[in-house]
Amino acid sequence: MQPYPESVPLPSADKRWKLVEATMRRHGYKASALIEVLHTVQESFGYLDDTSLRFVASSLRIPISKVFGVATYYHFFSMKPPGEHTCVVCLGTGCYVKGSGELMKMIEREAHICAGETTPDGKLSLVAARCIGSCSLAPAVVIDGEVIPRAQANAVQEQLRRWIGHDSR
Amino acid sequence: MPEISHYQVKTLTIDGKEVCASEHQTILEVARENNIDIPTLCYFNGLNGVGACRLCLVEVKGNNKLLPACVTQAQEGMEVTAHSPQLHEYRKLIIELLLTERSHVCAVCVSSGHCELQSLAQKLGVNHVTLPYLHEQCKADGSHRHFVADHNRCVLCTRCMRVCDEIEGAHTWDITGRGIRSRMITDMGEPWGDSETCTNCGKCVSVCPVGALVEKGKAVAEMTKPNFLPYLIQMRGKGQ
Amino acid sequence: MTLDELQEIAESEREAQKKITHRINVSVAAGCLSLHSDVVFNILHEEVKKRGMEESCKVKAVGCMGLCAAGPLVRSEPQHTYYRGLPPDSPEVLSAIVDSINGRPVPEFALSPEIPFFAAQKRIVLENCGEIDPERIEDYIGVGGYQSLLTCIAKRSREDVVQEIIKSGLRGRGGGGYPTGLKWSMVAKAAGEQKYVICNADEGDPGAFMDRSVLESDPHRVLEGMAIAAYAVAATKGYIYCRAEYPLAVKRLKVAIRQAEKLGLLGKRIGESDFSFEVEVRIGAGAFVCGEETALIASVEGERGVPRPRPPFPAYSGLNHCPTLLNNVETFANIVPIVRNGAEWFASIGTDKSKGTKVFALVGDVVNTGLIEVPMGMKLRDLVYSLGGGIPDNKKFKAVQTGGPSGGCIPEQFLDMGVDYESLMSAGSIMGSGGMIVMDETACMVDVAKFFMDFTRDESCGKCIPCRVGTTQLHGMLERISEGKGRMEDLDTLERLGNMVKRTALCGLGQTAPNPVSSTVRYFRDEYVQHITNKTCAQGKCPCSKAPSTAAGK
Numbered sequence: 018m019q020p021y022p023e024s025v026p027l028p029s030a031d032k033r034w035k036l037v038e039a040t041m042r043r044h045g046y047k048a049s050a051l052i053e054v055l056h057t058v059q060e061s062f063g064y065l066d067d068t069s070l071r072f073v074a075s076s077l078r079i080p081i082s083k084v085f086g087v088a089t090y091y092h093f094f095s096m097k098p099p100g101e102h103t104c105v106v107c108l109g110t111g112c113y114v115k116g117s118g119e120l121m122k123m124i125e126r127e128a129h130i131c132a133g134e135t136t137p138d139g140k141l142s143l144v145a146a147r148c149i150g151s152c153s154l155a156p157a158v159v160i161d162g163e164v165i166p167r168a169q170a171n172a173v174q175e176q177l178r179r180w181i182g183h184d185s186r
Numbered sequence: 187m188p189e190i191s192h193y194q195v196k197t198l199t200i201d202g203k204e205v206c207a208s209e210h211q212t213i214l215e216v217a218r219e220n221n222i223d224i225p226t227l228c229y230f231n232g233l234n235g236v237g238a239c240r241l242c243l244v245e246v247k248g249n250n251k252l253l254p255a256c257v258t259q260a261q262e263g264m265e266v267t268a269h270s271p272q273l274h275e276y277r278k279l280i281i282e283l284l285l286t287e288r289s290h291v292c293a294v295c296v297s298s299g300h301c302e303l304q305s306l307a308q309k310l311g312v313n314h315v316t317l318p319y320l321h322e323q324c325k326a327d328g329s330h331r332h333f334v335a336d337h338n339r340c341v342l343c344t345r346c347m348r349v350c351d352e353i354e355g356a357h358t359w360d361i362t363g364r365g366i367r368s369r370m371i372t373d374m375g376e377p378w379g380d381s382e383t384c385t386n387c388g389k390c391v392s393v394c395p396v397g398a399l400v401e402k403g404k405a406v407a408e409m410t411k412p413n414f415l416p417y418l419i420q421m422r423g424k425g426q
Numbered sequence: 427m428t429l430d431e432l433q434e435i436a437e438s439e440r441e442a443q444k445k446i447t448h449r450i451n452v453s454v455a456a457g458c459l460s461l462h463s464d465v466v467f468n469i470l471h472e473e474v475k476k477r478g479m480e481e482s483c484k485v486k487a488v489g490c491m492g493l494c495a496a497g498p499l500v501r502s503e504p505q506h507t508y509y510r511g512l513p514p515d516s517p518e519v520l521s522a523i524v525d526s527i528n529g530r531p532v533p534e535f536a537l538s539p540e541i542p543f544f545a546a547q548k549r550i551v552l553e554n555c556g557e558i559d560p561e562r563i564e565d566y567i568g569v570g571g572y573q574s575l576l577t578c579i580a581k582r583s584r585e586d587v588v589q590e591i592i593k594s595g596l597r598g599r600g601g602g603g604y605p606t607g608l609k610w611s612m613v614a615k616a617a618g619e620q621k622y623v624i625c626n627a628d629e630g631d632p633g634a635f636m637d638r639s640v641l642e643s644d645p646h647r648v649l650e651g652m653a654i655a656a657y658a659v660a661a662t663k664g665y666i667y668c669r670a671e672y673p674l675a676v677k678r679l680k681v682a683i684r685q686a687e688k689l690g691l692l693g694k695r696i697g698e699s700d701f702s703f704e705v706e707v708r709i710g711a712g713a714f715v716c717g718e719e720t721a722l723i724a725s726v727e728g729e730r731g732v733p734r735p736r737p738p739f740p741a742y743s744g745l746n747h748c749p750t751l752l753n754n755v756e757t758f759a760n761i762v763p764i765v766r767n768g769a770e771w772f773a774s775i776g777t778d779k780s781k782g783t784k785v786f787a788l789v790g791d792v793v794n795t796g797l798i799e800v801p802m803g804m805k806l807r808d809l810v811y812s813l814g815g816g817i818p819d820n821k822k823f824k825a826v827q828t829g830g831p832s833g834g835c836i837p838e839q840f841l842d843m844g845v846d847y848e849s850l851m852s853a854g855s856i857m858g859s860g861g862m863i864v865m866d867e868t869a870c871m872v873d874v875a876k877f878f879m880d881f882t883r884d885e886s887c888g889k890c891i892p893c894r895v896g897t898t899q900l901h902g903m904l905e906r907i908s909e910g911k912g913r914m915e916d917l918d919t920l921e922r923l924g925n926m927v928k929r930t931a932l933c934g935l936g937q938t939a940p941n942p943v944s945s946t947v948r949y950f951r952d953e954y955v956q957h958i959t960n961k962t963c964a965q966g967k968c969p970c971s972k973a974p975s976t977a978a979g980k
Contacts (some may be wrong), residue, residue: 056670110633111863114865147632151635154457154497165460
């Protein structure tokens with residue numbers, strides 16, 4: 018059975034496209050697989066861009082405007098390449114009550130960027146999370162995938178300074 | 187004209203008036219057939235209803251939620267209140283919220299006089315805005331050969347998106363972002379003129395209730411919109 | 427696999443377990459893991475090995491034990507002792523714990539199971555959490571897992587199962603409290619060849635992590651509940667919609683599904699009957715509104731997770747326009763015990779209108795932060811002061827926030843209220859999914875209200891005008907008040923606009939978004955007035971307190 022008349026050529030020889038294609042195949046190239054496929058793209062490439070969105074749109078036969086609409090609707094998807102390191106500050110209620118708002122402001126001052134941005138040198142991305150479920154160990158910060166429970170401002174600050182070179186910009 | 191099905195005719199009341207509805211008719215359709223005016227903005231005859239603008243909310247006896255008349259089917263014995271001081275208050279506030287969201291300045295708008303937001307405001311008596319203006323900053327896109335999209339005037343009714351998808355079949359329009367940062371886009375948010383999918387049919391322009399999508403070269407208050415869709419739908423209905 | 431075969435596996439698992447005389451359970455749920463309980467596990471395991479006691483003493487990775495504040499948590503049996511805050515970097519301490527398994531527990535770290543936090547709980551949903559290894563299906567089968575499912579399929583009619591749930595009085599644990607049995611019977615009666623069961627694991631309420639713990643600690647319990655539901659309503663396909671923020675839960679769910687499929691407990695012809703049920707995990711992508719059922723369905727369909735007006739209800743027209751049963755994680759986790767012990771047993775727990783237990787996430791300014799399960803109707807005071815151990819640093823209680831962004835702040839005067847769906851509603855809040863954020867006297871209620879409005883404004887999908895623009899306006903007003911630029915009229919506008927948004931917004935998110943504002947205006951009006959007239963924040967949380975205004979009289 019041919020689920021799909023002609024397959025769309027991969028955008029490049031980059032092996033990561035095979036992963037994306039595998040996810041699409043697993044879901045039978047159904048339009049309903051869009052979000053799953055976007056997850057795979059972001060896992061493989063770190064973010065979503067023009068090329069990947071166009072590839073996914075034509076492979077799943079979804080209007081390109083719709084794919085863009087879906088990709089920009091969900092906060093988990095990023096349209097910009099992530100920094101070398103990522104710092105996620107949880108701003109859930111539990112963490113907020115325990116001072117994560119101030120923690121976030123401190124990091125913003127320290128890195129000279131706002132939540133959702135990456136430093137110009139590409140060293141650090143700062144992300145605000147809505148709740149990562151570590152409420153009982155608030156405030157929680159996730160640094161490069163590792164949850165730091167009961168995060169202390171100076172410890173986080175120290176870690177960041179090691180990455181962003183304090184006097185850069 | 188919608189034909190009354192002879193299988194099942196339902197009787198209900200709207201604002202105390204006894205009315206009849208055929209199978210699958212919505213409260214709004216029945217009301218309009220009976221000259222009962224319920225304000226709408228996102229609704230467009232011939233396009234799928236989305237119940238988004240909340241102007242057509244009505245009270246239905248026995249239901250403690252307000253229901254959007256445009257997508258709620260009429261049912262036997264329903265007692266509908268389409269006009270009450272409370273509903274009027276809500277409708278006014280909805281229009282006021284819309285007026286504060288972006289920049290709706292009639293004095294410089296080509297659609298002035300033919301604008302549904304303007305006439306709704308007049309009809310509902312919204313003569314001043316007490317809430318602060320948000321002035322969401324949007325782009326005006328003049329890249330298309332024939333049309334202009336000024337998103338500062340957009341009310342996010344999604345009529346353009348629906349007509350492009352449901353009738354033209356191009357699905358050039360969609361929404362990017364969410365919440366107060368939602369914006370209508372063509373393709374991947376690039377200038378409309380660069381769109382690879384737009385067929386230049388102009389249906390989106392003619393269904394736009396405000397001055398967000400207009401023809402090029404029109405001066406203030408010059409823009410009128412042809413009402414072609416009912417004809418199109420009727421013709422399709424015959425063909426099926 | 428038939429019921430007999432399943433019982434055989436259970437029996438041999440129990441036999442194997444009997445040989446083990448000592449047990450050291452280490453919590454490897456996300457909270458304890460972030461405190462490096464995996465290291466503790468490895469060291470304990472090595473210590474046992476060194477002593478050659480592997481045959482009789484098992485170090486076991488288990489799920490959440492609840493008391494996150496004291497993590498990493500370990501429980502030693504038959505000593506019946508909890509160990510709190512074990513240092514992962516101190517092999518000496520861990521070695522001493524292994525040495526003491528036959529004697530007196532190491533006192534510095536021991537924690538009695540008799541303390542109210544543990545003793546006052548009634549664990550039904552969480553009965554296996556902290557007991558079984560979430561990544562071993564045999565563990566789950568050993569405690570009777572999947573027997574309810576196979577018994578239903580083999581011996582009970584679909585209608586009978588639905589009736590059991592109706593009789594139990596179970597209500598949806600996701601927030602609304604809609605009677606679960608009624609929902610099931612609607613889907614069961616709905617016409618359609620294809621039906622779906624969806625588990626809502628998009629636990630979006632900030633400050634709530636019950637579902638996360640259940641999925642991480644006992645994923646099979648949820649799968650079995652879903653499969654029983656699928657049998658009862660004649661669905662053949664299921665989805666679990668889980669947040670992307672919970673990678674460990676997703677991983678354990680996927681492992682559990684694979685294991686269950688391998689044993690024929692999920693998938694085609696379950697229990698060698700005609701009943702088939704396949705489950706897939708779908709991962710959310712960061713949109714709070716996807717907890718709303720129609721938005722969740724849109725998201726599973728690969729679309730923007732935007733709600734649509736109901737009716738039609740998903741029970742009649744849901745996923746792919748087919749009848750769809752949607753319940754949340756905790757609701758499904760309640761199914762197995764109800765089927766096993768009967769509706770009467772379940773209905774005997776809790777209050778008149780709210781049956782059973784509720785899992786709460788106790789967080790914020792409270793000593794024992796963590797996860798608790800108590801019968802419905804327990805007094806708020808007991809939750810905060812007895813189980814919760816009170817407010818740290820001898821500070822005064824100010825409020826407890828329940829129901830997430832859809833809920834409200836409950837002040838001191840309600841501390842002696844029994845907690846159930848109705849009482850919380852009458853106090854101006856809602857049960858929600860079960861997050862309880864305790865706030866002490868240093869909290870500023872204007873700031874808290876602003877926090878929630880910022881949340882809903884950001885999470886509003888933007889489809890309907892009242893929510894899209896209304897929440898932005900409400901947030902703006904709170905921001906001005908917090909900056910000392912508010913006017914007394916603003917309080918009326920907050921109320922008027924809030925009411926309008928509640929009544930006219932399209933979905934639950936918008937209809938409840940003003941709740942945190944209205945409840946704080948209702949109970950803490952003084953604080954608002956103080957911000958407006960004195961232009962100061964007594965708690966020092968708002969911008970106005972940082973730039974003291976000299977024009978106090980104006």
